[in-house]
Amino acid sequence: MGSKGSKTKGAADRRAKIEELRRAEKARERRYRIITITSVTVIVAGLAVGGYFLVDAGDKKEKKEAKVTSSVVKTGEFKGMRIWKNLGRTHVQGTVKYAMSPPVGGDHNQVWQNCNGDVYTKPLTKENAVHSLEHGAVWVTYTDKASKEDIAALSARVKKTPYSLMSPYQDQDSPIVLNAWGNQLDVEKASDPRVAAFFKKFVQGKQTPEPGAYCTNGKSS
16 A cells, blocks of 8 residues: 555656646746737837838938029129029929929929920910920020010020920010029020020030930920
8 A cells, every 4th residue: 555655646746746847837938928029019119119210300301302402603604593402303283383483493294395496485384394494405585575686596596406495484584594404594685605505504414304305295385
């Protein structure tokens, strides 16, 4: 009997030991799950916060870059020319409020104005003309104060120059204004030597956001 009782007690001890080990293992598993869940929560929260700051920083940077700045050339061949930077380039519908007149850049209509040496006798829709400037065109605008001789001379120059266009535009200070993307120069006469220089520099010039883009197959009136 003593031997049998000893065996029974030993078996009970082993079962108790096994149960103790199982409880310890379950406790460890619970701790691991808690640690894992906590770690994942912290990581996700960190990514969310970090993502917020990255997006916020990106938005601030974009807003900063979107702020239009302007300057005036003080010396040299194009003295007095106005320059604008950080101009928008989004395609939009409807009317755009531009920072200058005539506009030389900014958001614009998705359809460009034909600018393959096109001379228009009526005012153009600004949002289409700005798209032409994005393609590297020079836009000549004039008021009713420009002489017939000057209009004829400028028309002749435009007609023989791909990536240029011309139209009347009353809301400007000078009788004649030369416009390229981000650049604008007032002139009084077509004989001003800066006219030829402006065409040479800015027709498909370095200022062009989309060099080589079409100046045909757009809006024709």
